[in-house]
Amino acid sequence: MTSTSKVSTVANKDAVHRVLLGKKQILVTEEEPLLVQLERAGIHVEYQCREGYCSSCSIKLLWGNVSYPFEPLAWVQSGYLLACCAIVKSDIEIAFFD
Amino acid sequence: MSYSTFNRKHFDSTKEPMFFGENVNVARYDQQKHPIFEKLIEKQLSFFWRPEEVDLSNDRKDFQRLEEHEQHIFLSNLKYQTLLDSVQGRSPNVAFLPIVSLPELETWIETWSFSETIHSRSYTHIIRNIVNDPSKIFDDIVTNDEITKRADSVSKYYDRLIEMVNIYNTMGMGTFHIPGKGDVEVSMPKLKKALYLTIASVNVLEAIRFYVSFACSFAFAERTLMEGNAKIIKLIARDEALHLTGTQHMLNLMASGRDDPEMAVIAAQCQEEVRNIFIEAAEQEKEWATYLFKDGSMIGLNAQILGQYVEYITNIRMQAVGLETCFNTKHNPIPWINAWLVSDNVQVAPQEAEISSYLVGQTDNQLDDSDFDDFDL
Numbered sequence: 001m002t003s004t005s006k007v008s009t010v011a012n013k014d015a016v017h018r019v020l021l022g023k024k025q026i027l028v029t030e031e032e033p034l035l036v037q038l039e040r041a042g043i044h045v046e047y048q049c050r051e052g053y054c055s056s057c058s059i060k061l062l063w064g065n066v067s068y069p070f071e072p073l074a075w076v077q078s079g080y081l082l083a084c085c086a087i088v089k090s091d092i093e094i095a096f097f098d
Numbered sequence: 099m100s101y102s103t104f105n106r107k108h109f110d111s112t113k114e115p116m117f118f119g120e121n122v123n124v125a126r127y128d129q130q131k132h133p134i135f136e137k138l139i140e141k142q143l144s145f146f147w148r149p150e151e152v153d154l155s156n157d158r159k160d161f162q163r164l165e166e167h168e169q170h171i172f173l174s175n176l177k178y179q180t181l182l183d184s185v186q187g188r189s190p191n192v193a194f195l196p197i198v199s200l201p202e203l204e205t206w207i208e209t210w211s212f213s214e215t216i217h218s219r220s221y222t223h224i225i226r227n228i229v230n231d232p233s234k235i236f237d238d239i240v241t242n243d244e245i246t247k248r249a250d251s252v253s254k255y256y257d258r259l260i261e262m263v264n265i266y267n268t269m270g271m272g273t274f275h276i277p278g279k280g281d282v283e284v285s286m287p288k289l290k291k292a293l294y295l296t297i298a299s300v301n302v303l304e305a306i307r308f309y310v311s312f313a314c315s316f317a318f319a320e321r322t323l324m325e326g327n328a329k330i331i332k333l334i335a336r337d338e339a340l341h342l343t344g345t346q347h348m349l350n351l352m353a354s355g356r357d358d359p360e361m362a363v364i365a366a367q368c369q370e371e372v373r374n375i376f377i378e379a380a381e382q383e384k385e386w387a388t389y390l391f392k393d394g395s396m397i398g399l400n401a402q403i404l405g406q407y408v409e410y411i412t413n414i415r416m417q418a419v420g421l422e423t424c425f426n427t428k429h430n431p432i433p434w435i436n437a438w439l440v441s442d443n444v445q446v447a448p449q450e451a452e453i454s455s456y457l458v459g460q461t462d463n464q465l466d467d468s469d470f471d472d473f474d475l
């Protein structure tokens with residue numbers, strides 16, 4: 001049994017992506033979900049479960065790609081991402097409420 | 099059409115809508131139309147807990163030392179939560195089981211209701227531990243004006259749906275004269291509308307109405323008071339997060355037309371009504387906050403802050419079901435609450451455990467508003 005055979009979203013260890021949020025720009029990697037990296041940058045993001053089942057961390061994804069290492073239990077609206085479990089896969093732009 | 103506990107027809111349940119199709123016959127999960135509901139069942143079972151496992155002996159001492167207005171805040175919240183979970187421990191079963199058509203959803207409804215009965219039992223556990231005469235508190239729930247006002251809003255959609263389904267199951271479609279109620283029209287669109295509005299009001303109950311008391315419980319615990327209670331509330335909040343995801347899935351599946359095209363039309367027609375259910379609940383919760391703090395606030399929390407939190411959380415919940423947000427509060431006025439709400443799952447991976455301890459350490463300085471100055475929230 002190989003441990004990598006079923007991994008669909010292999011993290012690119014060296015990749016760094018830009019996250020645009022209003023006038024801010026944050027650099028993130030693919031090694032951790034977006035939420036922790038935003039928090040480390042001093043940005044408060046609403047959360048509850050941090051495991052993909054409550055939808056509290058839902059943020060608008062204006063453009064760019066994210067992927068989920070596991071399918072979240074919460075419903076993900078189109079045009080949104082769940083910050084607690086989304087891995088950023090390209091440069092992206094996000095927004096909180098309008 | 100009348101309800102049968104074992105429908106004898108042969109049919110493929112994966113072709114049925116979530117509700118108002120065939121009654122479920124075989125409880126089978128080998129083929130599922132919406133596998134999400136079985137995932138919710140598994141998650142809910144993994145959350146199983148027993149109130150008696152939480153030690154409340156210090157809470158009794160803490161409670162006696164609380165100021166009178168703080169005791170009022172604590173007990174009123176407990177009464178309100180008792181009401182909400184009394185409704186939730188039975189109503190999904192009574193209202194939804196007679197009309198559900200998918201085995202995985204039927205079992206989710208039962209699992210969901212069961213977890214609410216744990217919540218109800220936990221209130222008795224808390225009340226027994228902090229006061230000498232629990233019946234004084236329980237008896238007040240049906241007579242206290244502020245509570246009974248809310249009982250009507252949380253139960254009326256359920257009651258209407260149950261009544262219509264009862265008529266439908268005994269009489270079929272048509273307009274019927276019901277003594278004391280006048281003429282009641284029963285048609286499939288009317289039934290589906292009543293169902294959709296009920297699910298919206300349940301979503302509001304679990305996703306918004308509980309959060310005022312959660313905030314108060316955690317505000318006590320921030321001062322290292324009533325910590326056993328806070329532990330129980332954390333477990334309840336974890337369950338409620340799953341329940342609200344369940345109703346969000348139902349609402350979103352219905353509105354998307356992926357489950358039942360007719361339901362999508364109805365969802366679109368009652369969008370304004372659903373918006374009003376959210377807004378009305380938010381206003382009632384803000385009023386509730388005023389009632390809680392009528393004799394004095396508590397450290398870190400007052401009616402105004404709590405009101406803003408209600409608006410903030412309502413925006414989040416509306417967005418989650420595809421509604422436009424309706425309040426101007428764009429950020430969480432009590433960000434420390436999230437560190438309390440986060441699930442302390444014993445099975446978390448070491449990496450995740452690190453994340454949550456890192457967060458507990460940083461919540462205090464999250465309050466700084468200057469963090470928000472550079473960008474538009």
Ligand code: FES
Binds near residue numbers: 046052055083085
């Ligand atoms: S925090 Fe619960 S889904 Fe992200």
Ligand SMILES: [Fe+2]
Binds near residue numbers: 186214217334338
């Ligand atoms: Fe509950």
Ligand SMILES: [Fe+2]
Binds near residue numbers: 186214304337
């Ligand atoms: Fe619930």
